[in-house]
Amino acid sequence: MIVYEYPFNERIRTLLRLEDLHEKFTFFVQQESPWEHHIALSTIFEMLEVAGRADLKTDLLQELERQRQTLLGFKSNPNVQSDMLDSVLQEIDQTMVALRAMVGKTGQHIRENEWLMSIRGRTIIPGGACEFDLPSYYAWQHHTAQQRYDDIIGWFTPLAPLFDAIGIVLRLLRETGNPAHMEAKNGSYQQMLQGKSYQMLRLVLDETLAAIPEISANKYMLWIRFTSQGGDLKPKAFEGEVPFELTLCNF
CATH class of the missing domain: 1.10.3900.10 (YacF-like)
Incomplete structure (x- = not known):
């Protein structure tokens, strides 16, 4: 992981x-x-x-x-x-x-x-x-x-x-969050945060999936886009479902 x-x-x-x-x-x-x-x-x-x-x-x-x-x-x-x-x-x-x-x-x-x-x-x-x-x-x-x-x-x-x-x-800080099992559809995941302030996000991913998360977030919305690497290591969009564990941490 x-x-x-x-x-x-x-x-x-x-x-x-x-x-x-x-x-x-x-x-x-x-x-x-x-x-x-x-x-x-x-x-x-x-x-x-x-x-x-x-x-x-x-x-x-x-x-x-x-x-x-x-x-x-x-x-x-x-x-x-x-x-x-x-x-x-x-x-x-x-x-x-x-x-x-x-x-x-x-x-x-x-x-x-x-x-x-x-x-x-x-x-x-x-x-x-x-x-x-x-x-x-x-x-x-x-x-x-x-x-x-x-x-x-x-x-x-x-x-x-x-x-x-x-x-x-x-x-x-890491101990404040409650891990939740999520799944990205077609390599993308979005979650509304409704203005609640968090300080850190933790994402646990099975390395055998060969998926790489690109994370963007503010207090209103979280967006995770998964990519993969080809032989030239250039990232490309990951196609398919990606199960992962998500933890939002805040004191």
């Missing part, structure tokens, strides 16, 4: 992009090749570009506090597992403390590192991080895998509370 997610607003779009970058970073930093560690470091630079909004930290703190207050309201509910609820509340509290402890602009410690900024400036240029452009970086790439790993993790660690908060917010 393939899970497709579609954000309804720029705020969730930013969180999903950062989550995607964090997943890629986590994979590449755990490898041993200097080329893979180069990708991990370049991914940190991409994180700074996406997370550069000054209000992201504030938005996350406000959302975590909203979720905390909502969850506290369930404490008196006998149908709620108290140990699981307490665990989530503790996770939120710890993340909020760490997030508040972050000082300055996101990634300021990297922006103040002239060596890292020189690498960042060269990686923007295609092929710009060759050994003759950045001999000191080339020398660093010849350190042991453990040394490079320790350095990269050290540069990322000040950003970790931000990604912990993003993980909690998106996890709680």
Whole structure:
């Protein structure tokens, strides 16, 4: 099964992009090749570009506090597992403390590192991080895998509370929806949303169908058009019925 997610607003779009970058970073930093560690470091630079909004930290703190207050309201509910609820509340509290402890602009410690900024400036240029452009970086790439790993993790660690908060917010958002089984006729599906605001859509599709959803949505209407790929990978309209699972998520 393939899970497709579609954000309804720029705020969730930013969180999903950062989550995607964090997943890629986590994979590449755990490898041993200097080329893979180069990708991990370049991914940190991409994180700074996406997370550069000054209000992201504030938005996350406000959302975590909203979720905390909502969850506290369930404490008196006998149908709620108290140990699981307490665990989530503790996770939120710890993340909020760490997030508040972050000082300055996101990634300021990297922006103040002239060596890292020189690498960042060269990686923007295609092929710009060759050994003759950045001999000191080339020398660093010849350190042991453990040394490079320790350095990269050290540069990322000040950003970790931000990604912990993003993980909690998106996890709680995904859990708000109720999956429904739908079917697209002739490769197309429409649903009126009647002005109700959603923050994210999740679509689960059997990959053996070889159908690709192209999603367009606002608070009034949802439209999903399914396409398929031929040998040249050029998309073409999918003809036939497409069963899928649809979840509309909103806090």
